[in-house]
Amino acid sequence: MRADFDALAAIGATAAGGVDRRSLGSAHLEARGWFLERARSAGLETRVDPAGNHSAVFGADGPTLLLGSHLDSVPDGGRFDGALGVVSALHVLLAVQASGLELPVTLEAIDFTDEEGTLVGLLGSEALTGALTMEALRAPRGGRDALEAGLERAGLKEEELAAARRDPGSLAGYLELHIEQGPILERAHRQIGVVTSIVGARSFSLAFSGRAGHAGTTPMTERRDAGLAAAAFAVAVEEVVRRDFPSCVATVGDIRLEPGAFNVVPGVARLALEFRSSDLQELDSLEVALLARARAEVTRRRVALEIEPVGRWEPTSLDQEICDAIEAAADGLRLSSVRLHSGAGHDAQALAAITPAGMVFVPSVEGLSHDPGELTHWDDCVNGANVLLEAALALAAARA
Ligand code: GLV
Ligand code: MN
Ligand code: MN
Secondary structure (H helix, E strand, C coil): CHHHHHHHHCCCECCCCCECCCCCCHHHHHHHHHHHHHHHHCCCEEEECCCCCEEEEECCCCCEEEEEEECCCCCCECCCCCHHHHHHHHHHHHHHHHHCCCCCCEEEEEEECCCCCCCCCCHHHHHHHCCCCHHHHHCCCCCHHHHHHHHHHHCCCHHHHHHHCCCHHHEEEEEEEEECCCCHHHHHCCCEEEEEEECEEEEEEEEEECECEECCCCCHHHCECHHHHHHHHHHHHHHHHHHHCCCCEEEEEEEEEECCCCCEECCEEEEEEEEEECCHHHHHHHHHHHHHHHHHHHHHHCCEEEEEEEEEECCEECCHHHHHHHHHHHHHCCCCEEEEEECCCCHHHHHCCCCCEEEEEECCHHHCCCCCCCCCCHHHHHHHHHHHHHHHHHHHHHCC
16 A cells, blocks of 8 residues: 555645646646556446546445546645555555455445546536536636546546536445544544544635726825735635634635735735635534625725626535444454544545545644645554445445
8 A cells, every 4th residue: 555655745845845736737637547547457447427436346246336536736846645545545456356255345445536626526426416506617616617627637528527427325324434633533642533423614716807097106195905905805804704703714825916016006806715614503603704804894995796606515414324334443453542533624524415424534643735845654544444444344244
């Protein structure tokens, strides 16, 4: 498993020690090709569905137990996010194949398309569950041009994505191993996290439009500076969340100024806003508060504002029985565990809508993730893979 993990980490490797495999870019497509080839060379069946989800299959009579995650990354991301889940899923299949065990389920290791949302977010997993909407495709997080270019590079057709939908009756469940991406396990000195629920998130593209002007001659009192509107809003986002929504998080992850020069007052500012909560009502209230705060800049700085929703994922509970199975698997391997909530989004939240879904977390050093310095000690990766294997065997046995 280590050799395979390292081979994948070399694809799209960055000088800082991470990977940059944006969804359906060349490094991502190369990683997906590597995965299929590795599975084929081990004698597993492979398949690619109409949403581009890549799978290795170890067939048997009976419904399919999906094991998966994603091989795409955020820009300048880490080696573990997603990749650990795909490599370990593949190695569960290889371990079962090598053992000669006959299971009452088909095992499928699946690499979902565009989990991270550089294009849409949970694109492949939502296509598989039937939750992918036309609206999400019309107004994607990464913009229409990037989506169209990515689909074309991957040989995918937008009008066929929904054909990836699976019959829930064909599935026995879904399991995903992932790094925690936060500090809880490390601080609690636990080896395994049993994920009970996954955060909800919403993202919006905001565009403030003012008037570009000469940076030397336009009096400070007469400016309609879109850049300042965006900057003031970004600072206010932190204030609003810390003061009124202390259990939520919100991020302005990108601000682009146009035309973007030393000597031009910014005429347009485009901003990426994302916020998350585990509570649906709180998400609604936070949305109202943040968008009202953005609108306040319209009068304050005499700018126009366009707001476009570009992503919406609901808070999700994972399956109780699967939580129990994961916990029992950890106990059986004498690994310490704790139940916890995920503040990161995952393909499991899509799968949970149609089949019992569960997740195993392993500790992230210093809780760092979405950063090239992301690290999980290899012993912890192996522990997680063993829990994934044991939990998969238990679920298979329960469905016999
Ligand atoms: C995915 O990693 C996300 O939570 O944004
Ligand atoms: Mn991930
Ligand atoms: Mn991620």
